Every structure is written in structure tokens, then in C-alpha cells.
Amino acid sequence: MLNFLKKIPSPKLIWQKIKQTMDTSAPLVWFFVLNVILVWFKTFVNYHMNFNLGAEGAIQQFLLFLNPIPTAIIFLSIALYFRGALSYWIAILFNAIQSLWLFSNMLYYREFSDFLSMGILSSGSSTGNNLGKSIAAIIHWSDYLIFLDIIILIGLVIFKQLTIDRKGVQKKFAVLTTVLGVVLMLVDYGIASSDRSGLLTRSFDNNYIVKYLGLNEYAAFNAVQTYNQTESRKRAKPADLDKIKQFVSTQKLPDNIQYYGTQKGKNVFMIHLESFQQFLIDYKVDGQEVTPNLNKFYHDQSTLSFDNFYNQVGQGKTSDAEMMQENSLFGLATGSAMVKYGTNNTFESLPAILNQRGYTSAAFHGDVASFWNRDNTYKSFGYNYFFSKAYYPNANKPNFNVGYGLKDKIFLQDSAKYIEQLPQPFYAKLITVTNHYPYDLDKENIDFPATKTGDNTVDGYVQTAHYLDSAFAELMDYLKKAGLYDNSVFVLYGDHYGISENHQPAIAQLLGKDKVTNYDLAQFQKVPFMIHANNLKGGINHTYGGEIDMLPTLLDLLGVPDDNMTMFGQDLLSPKYQGVVAMRDGDWITPQYMKFNNQYFNTQSGEQEILNDNSDLKQVATKTQSYVDKVLSYSDAVITGDLLRFDKNRSDFNAVNKKSFDYKKTSGLAQLKAAQESNPSSILAQNKGQSTLGMYKTDAPELSNNHNNNTSK
Numbered sequence: 001m002l003n004f005l006k007k008i009p010s011p012k013l014i015w016q017k018i019k020q021t022m023d024t025s026a027p028l029v030w031f032f033v034l035n036v037i038l039v040w041f042k043t044f045v046n047y048h049m050n051f052n053l054g055a056e057g058a059i060q061q062f063l064l065f066l067n068p069i070p071t072a073i074i075f076l077s078i079a080l081y082f083r084g085a086l087s088y089w090i091a092i093l094f095n096a097i098q099s100l101w102l103f104s105n106m107l108y109y110r111e112f113s114d115f116l117s118m119g120i121l122s123s124g125s126s127t128g129n130n131l132g133k134s135i136a137a138i139i140h141w142s143d144y145l146i147f148l149d150i151i152i153l154i155g156l157v158i159f160k161q162l163t164i165d166r167k168g169v170q171k172k173f174a175v176l177t178t179v180l181g182v183v184l185m186l187v188d189y190g191i192a193s194s195d196r197s198g199l200l201t202r203s204f205d206n207n208y209i210v211k212y213l214g215l216n217e218y219a220a221f222n223a224v225q226t227y228n229q230t231e232s233r234k235r236a237k238p239a240d241l242d243k244i245k246q247f248v249s250t251q252k253l254p255d256n257i258q259y260y261g262t263q264k265g266k267n268v269f270m271i272h273l274e275s276f277q278q279f280l281i282d283y284k285v286d287g288q289e290v291t292p293n294l295n296k297f298y299h300d301q302s303t304l305s306f307d308n309f310y311n312q313v314g315q316g317k318t319s320d321a322e323m324m325q326e327n328s329l330f331g332l333a334t335g336s337a338m339v340k341y342g343t344n345n346t347f348e349s350l351p352a353i354l355n356q357r358g359y360t361s362a363a364f365h366g367d368v369a370s371f372w373n374r375d376n377t378y379k380s381f382g383y384n385y386f387f388s389k390a391y392y393p394n395a396n397k398p399n400f401n402v403g404y405g406l407k408d409k410i411f412l413q414d415s416a417k418y419i420e421q422l423p424q425p426f427y428a429k430l431i432t433v434t435n436h437y438p439y440d441l442d443k444e445n446i447d448f449p450a451t452k453t454g455d456n457t458v459d460g461y462v463q464t465a466h467y468l469d470s471a472f473a474e475l476m477d478y479l480k481k482a483g484l485y486d487n488s489v490f491v492l493y494g495d496h497y498g499i500s501e502n503h504q505p506a507i508a509q510l511l512g513k514d515k516v517t518n519y520d521l522a523q524f525q526k527v528p529f530m531i532h533a534n535n536l537k538g539g540i541n542h543t544y545g546g547e548i549d550m551l552p553t554l555l556d557l558l559g560v561p562d563d564n565m566t567m568f569g570q571d572l573l574s575p576k577y578q579g580v581v582a583m584r585d586g587d588w589i590t591p592q593y594m595k596f597n598n599q600y601f602n603t604q605s606g607e608q609e610i611l612n613d614n615s616d617l618k619q620v621a622t623k624t625q626s627y628v629d630k631v632l633s634y635s636d637a638v639i640t641g642d643l644l645r646f647d648k649n650r651s652d653f654n655a656v657n658k659k660s661f662d663y664k665k666t667s668g669l670a671q672l673k674a675a676q677e678s679n680p681s682s683i684l685a686q687n688k689g690q691s692t693l694g695m696y697k698t699d700a701p702e703l704s705n706n707h708n709n710n711t712s713k
């Protein structure tokens with residue numbers, strides 16, 4: 001019966017066979033190949049076991065398989081340029097270096113669900129990750145297996161178990177091998193870019209770079225980025241900030257006495273409506289309103305609704321919207337400011353401003369914490385809590401997610417568990433995600449007709465928007481029942497367009513036009529901005545503004561003095577507000593004229609205008625363009641030069657201590673628990689520990705059978 005076992009060669013026999021082959025022909029080449037295989041194998045196994053890279057589909061799986069090979073070949077091929085024992089030692093050294101990088105990232109990832117960056121390595125403790133302290137707690141003995149092959153290889157060389165190749169290989173062969181590594185890297189990059197355009201320029205998430213290009217390529221990419229940042233930071237001087245603050249102070253507008261401070265001390269709910277465009281408000285499909293609840297909210301007499309409010313994002317999309325909303329600073333011309341500068345820069349952000357006025361601040365999002373570098377950036381912004389995917393056990397269930405994360409109805413319901421524990425007053429930012437390109441939703445969740453433009457990526461948009469609308473209504477309903485409605489102010493905004501300019505025929509159909517002009521496309525950049533509170537005088541406000549203006553407007557309502565803050569937006573409620581909307585690419589919109597995609601239009605009539613020397617337009621355009629260029633370049637200077645670090649000794653704002661925040665789930669939960677005792681002002685504490693979660697009603701089909709289980713978890 002055990003006969004077949006006899007046929008399996010013993011390990012000793014296998015090794016003898018390998019050694020024989022290695023000895024007879026070009027031993028160094030074999031040693032090189034063996035190391036490449038070992039490095040590839042370790043990396044590939046770790047990709048699957050220790051990292052959560054989210055590779056989907058054949059292309060991404062293939063790249064995950066391929067991407068450890070190019071750098072393994074390039075680095076290990078260095079050994080081929082040498083001969084004798086030295087070449088073996090060099091190969092082992094490069095195997096060891098790659099293994100050490102893999103090992104360090106594995107440990108870091110286990111703790112922070114992100115990869116090590118040069119910024120974190122060089123400024124370690126300042127980012128508040130408390131690296132050293134936690135490593136001991138998270139390391140497993142099996143992690144050291146990464147180094148096992150290196151120890152064996154060292155032993156084999158020392159104890160002369162390998163025939164050392166005295167001749168080495170021909171130079172030509174070494175060069176060709178290195179070139180092969182480079183070619184493979186380019187092939188990988190080519191396939192990756194076709195699957196994910198803007199991979200390096202937009203740099204969404206470190207996970208993406210590793211998934212598509214590899215761990216070592218990520219290290220190189222990150223090193224270049226860090227170098228550029230350090231250089232621009234080094235060049236900056238305090239006088240640069242003085243000049244900018246001077247300009248900003250001339251832009252400060254008087255507050256609106258009717259509104260100033262009317263919302264002081266209230267909880268603030270910032271509700272981020274993903275990819276939500278203004279045209280959806282009151283829009284109908286087959287006679288049915290797409291977003292009946294948001295429409296009601298929009299027209300409510302206690303809602304201030306802006307109907308000429310534009311998104312101003314660049315490539316950083318959501319992260320740019322957040323940068324503006326939290327700081328009144330623009331995103332950058334390329335890439336994401338949060339990704340590039342979020343970790344190390346100094347900011348004067350809304351969570352910190354409110355923290356220093358007794359608020360608790362918390363961000364909620366059903367995607368992984370590393371996306372848009374939120375895990376690090378939020379510490380710089382001063383968020384006390386960041387409830388990301390890891391805090392939502394439901395996110396582990398496969399059909400509970402769609403696209404980037406947890407479906408909105410489940411996300412908002414599961415957020416209530418944390419909302420009820422937040423000491424009041426609090427600032428809670430809820431970032432939805434289901435209404436995101438490509439607007440996919442499972443049949444069970446669809447109860448609205450798709451549009452019929454024939455453009456597949458457009459037609460589902462109203463369905464996911466409708467879903468978001470119901471999710472929003474469920475949340476509001478709960479907040480009313482839980483007693484959080486009356487003492488809160490609600491701010492809603494759409495972060496950016498949902499339907500891009502690449503879908504013009506479909507846009508024309510949605511708008512009931514034959515063809516769209518650049519004027520229509522400009523109108524299509526409008527997103528909602530609504531502020532609601534039971535004591536607020538509402539109405540539809542036609543002021544022209546954009547995301548950069550959200551913060552000063554909100555600070556006016558909250559009665560927070562902002563005279564000394566470096567903000568590039570203006571208070572939309574100020575009686576002196578004039579309304580110039582700067583688009584990130586340098587286009588602009590004023591109530592009179594606009595420049596969009598290099599054409600000029602009359603903003604009110606939509607007529608195209610020609611710029612000739614004596615026209616009224618010429619005057620407005622010259623003045624507006626120079627203002628727009630100035631705010632954009634000043635805002636860029638603040639970010640790339642990290643200028644706010646020079647803004648010291650302020651009486652109205654203390655610098656954020658990034659180190660004091662820890663978003664690990666265990667830490668966050670412990671902190672929340674302790675807060676119930678130390679500051680018993682949460683809804684839960686006020687209810688003497690009696691949870692309000694039973695009041696949350698959702699029709700999410702995923703939760704229908706086990707609703708109670710999920711809410712009591």
C-alpha cells in the first residue's frame with residue numbers, strides 16, 4: 001500500500017539532483033535562477049497571505065503573479081557581473097535586502113493596512129504610528145521563515161556545499177539578464193496602465209501600486225515622491241507664508257449677522273454624497289423622482305440650498321473634495337494632495353478647529369483606510385476617530401460590498417453603532433461610496449428604472465443615486481428618533497461629477513438636448529451643497545460658489561472666528577461675497593461670464609462670447625484669470641512648501657499632534673469605551689447605556705433576515 005511512497009524521492013535525493021545540475025553547467029546561473037525563484041515565491045505567497053491587495057479579474061491576478069519577477073531579476077543580476085564566491089554573496093545580499101523590505105512591510109501592513117513609506121521611515125514617530133512599540137506585539141515566529149532560505153544559502157556557501165563558479169558568466173549575458181528584467185518591468189507597467197489609467201500620476205492608493213507594479217517598484221516610486229516633497233519643503237521659507245496670509249486677509253469677508261453663530265455648539269454631520277451631481281435634484285425618470293428624499297430636504301424651509309455650486313476637484317477627485325471641505329485648500333494640479341502631502345504636512349483643518357472647541361471628531365467610510373492615504377492624512381487633519389472598513393464586520397461578507405466598499409444602507413446603519421457612542425458635540429463625516437462609477441448594483445437593491453441612453457456606464461447612475469437617497473433617508477429617520485436631529489447641523493455635498501465629459505451623447509439625452517456644448521458641460525459640474533438645521537432660515541440660494549467655500553461658510557454658521565486662518569475660499573453667506581469659482585485647471589465661473597474648456601460664455605444665457613480687446617468680457621476675464629491663477633498657485637505653495645508649519649504662536653489654533661491619534665480598531669474601540677466614562681455626553685451615555693440601534697430601520701435586503709443580529713453586534 002505504501003509502495004507509491006517509495007517512488008517519491010527523498011529530500012536528500014532531490015537536493016543531490018539540484019546540486020548535480022547546478023554543478024555541471026554554469027553553476028552561477030543556476031544559483032541566480034534559484035534566488036529569483038525564492039524571492040518571487042516569498043513575495044507571491046505574502047501577497048496572498050499577508051496583504052489585502054484586492055486583485056480582481058484575470059489581468060490583475062496575472063500582474064500579481066508577474067510583478068515580483070522583474071526587480072528580482074534586476075537586483076539579482078548584479079551578482080552576474082562578478083565571479084567567484086563574491087558573486088554568490090552578492091546574490092544572497094540582494095535576496096536578503098528584498099526579504100527584509102518584504103518582512104518590514106508585512107509587519108507594518110498587519111498593523112496599519114498600508115505599506116511603509118519613506119516619509120514614515122524618516123520621520124517615524126511624528127506620524128504617530130508608534131512603530132517600535134507595537135512590532136513586538138504583532139510578530140509571529142513564522143514570519144521569520146522569510147529568512148530561512150537565506151540562512152540555508154549562507155550555510156551552503158560557508159560549508160562549501162556548492163561548487164563555486166570561478167569563471168562567472170560573460171558580461172554580455174549579465175547585461176542581457178538585467179535588460180530582460182527591465183523589459184519585463186515595462187511589460188508589467190504597460191498592462192497595468194491599460195487596466196488602470198493614471199496609476200502613477202493619480203496614485204490613488206499604495207495598495208494599487210503594489211498590486212500592479214510590485215513592492216520594490218512601490219518603494220522606488222515612493223522614494224521619488226518623498227524626494228520631491230522634501231525638496232519643495234526645503235525651499236520654502238516663513239516669508240512665503242507671510243505673503244500669502246497677506247493676500248488671504250484681503251479676501252476675508254464680513255460675516256452675515258443673520259447667520260453668524262446660529263449653529264454654535266451643535267453636532268455637525270458632514271454627509272459626503274459620492275459622485276452626486278446637482279442635476280439629479282428634482283430629476284425624473286419615467287415620471288418618478290430619482291432622489292425624492294434629498295429633493296424634500298433640498299426644498300425644506302430649514303435647508304439652505306445652493307444651486308450654483310461647483311465641484312472644483314482635479315485628479316485627486318474625492319480626496320481633493322475632502323482637502324477643500326476640511327481645509328479650504330485646493331487639491332494639486334496633478335495627483336492627490338492627500339496622498340502626496342497628507343502624511344507629513346501641517347494643516348489647520350475642520351476636525352482640529354472643532355476639537356479645540358470641545359468637539360469630538362470622527363470620519364466614517366466603508367472602504368479600506370489606506371485609500372487616498374486617509375489613514376495618515378486624517379491624523380494630520382486632527383480626526384479623533386477614523387471608522388474605516390476594518391470597523392465594519394459586515395464588510396467581510398461578500399455581497400455586502402459593491403465597488404469600493406460597503407453598500408451605503410449597510411454602511412450608514414452600521415455607523416450608528418459608533419455615532420451613538422460619540423461624546424457630544426461631535427463632528428461626524430460620513431463618506432458614502434455606492435453611487436460610484438461604474439454604478440453597479442445587484443438586482444435585489446434596484447427599485448428604480450435605469451435611464452435609456454444606451455450608454456452602459458451612464459444608465460445605472462440614477463439607480464445608485466436612488467439607492468443613496470433611500471440610504472440617506474434611513475439615516476435621517478434614525479437620527480430623528482435617536483434624538484440627534486434637533487441639536488445637529490447637517491451639511492451635504494456632492495464631491496464631483498458622476499458622468500464624465502467622455503459621455504457627451506448620453507449627457508445630451510439626459511438633458512433632453514440634441515448636442516451638448518461646453519456651457520452644458522460646465523453646468524454639469526454643479527454639485528449639491530445644502531446646510532440644514534431646525535433653526536436655520538433656508539431657501540434656494542443662487543450665489544455662485546464651490547467646494548473651496550464650504551469651510552468659511554460653515555465656520556460663519558458655527559460662530560468660529562477665522563480671521564487668522566489660511567483659507568482660499570470665502571463665506572458664501574457674506575453680504576460682500578462676489579462669486580468667482582476657480583476650477584482646478586484654471587477655468588472659472590462668475591455670475592456674469594465663464595471660461596470653460598477654453599471657451600467663454602455668458603453665464604446666465606449660455607451664449608458663447610468672443611474675447612475681443614474692448615469687450616466687457618475682456619476686462620472681467622483678465623481680472624478673473626489673474627485672481628484664479630493667484631489663488632491656485634498660492635494654495636499649491638501652501639501645500640508643496642508645507643507653509644502652515646510656519647504659522648506658529650497662534651492664539652486661535654494649536655498645532656495638531658499627529659502622534660496622539662491611533663485608528664487601529666482595538667484602540668479606537670477602547671478609546672470610545674473610555675470616553676463613555678470620562679465624557680458621558682454621547683447619546684448612549686445619556687440613555688444610561690441603553691442602545692438606540694433598535695431605532696434604525698433599513699430595508700437593505702442583505703440585513704432582512706438577520707437584522708437583529710447585525711444591530712446588536
Ligand code: GP9
Pocket residue numbers: 316317318319367368371404433436
Ligand atoms: C474610495 C472613494 C472613491 O474610498 O472615496 O474615490 P473617488 O474614486 O471618487 O475619487
Ligand code: MN
Pocket residue numbers: 274275317318495496
Ligand atoms: Mn468620489
